[in-house]
Amino acid sequence: MPKFGELEAVIMDEVWQAGEPVLVRDVVQALQREREVAYTTVQTVMEILFRKGWLAREKDRRAYRYWARQPREEYTAQLLSEAFDTTSDRGAAFSRLLQDLQPGEIAELGQALEEARKRGIGE
Template identity: 55%
Template sequence: MTQFGELEAAIMDAVWDAGKSLRVREVLERLDRDPEPAYNTVHTVTEILYRKGWLSKEKDGRAYKYGATKSREEYVAGLMDEALSVAGNRTATLARFVQQMQPGEAEELHRLLGQAVAKEASE
């Protein structure tokens, strides 16, 4: 998995934030970029995201609507997994990551790990 390019990320953010499928024109309206990219540019990058499997495509009249096939959380988790895969020592990298967390985040991680362990034990 590779990180999205700048426009890819902006398009995915627009679709994720909308929580529904959007036409390219609607995506363009939601982009907060200066200068505003051309419609054809947004359409091309949206099609690339569709071909990569990040967006679904459904006919809507004469146009198409594009919706996210994976959540923002799935994307970020994939990036984290990729980062850990290049780490020389995954455990040391995870320890460093946890040390940088805010106290509330570390507590939430501890709770989630407890749930994962309990689920494993019950399977």
């Protein structure tokens, strides 16, 4: 049986892909196409995701309908802005390949690089 952490990612994948509120049953059915997974396990993990703030839910008759609180792109944008935020000390927690070149420099360096490559053929 896959670990909870791994399942969290797979379930979020499904919810994001669905694009509309889903039942636990929908997710189980989608997951079972690729792996063996118990209904109760999925239910538990989705509860965890709800408590962690990843999923929102609303009662629909006797079951809950779940949907993602934020689209995936939003989280991605947040991660990137955190990692590349060089002004606050949050950014200090990461090492990044910085992109601080001016257009003029890019052209100049590109040319230098090309020449070095040509010279490098004989190396």
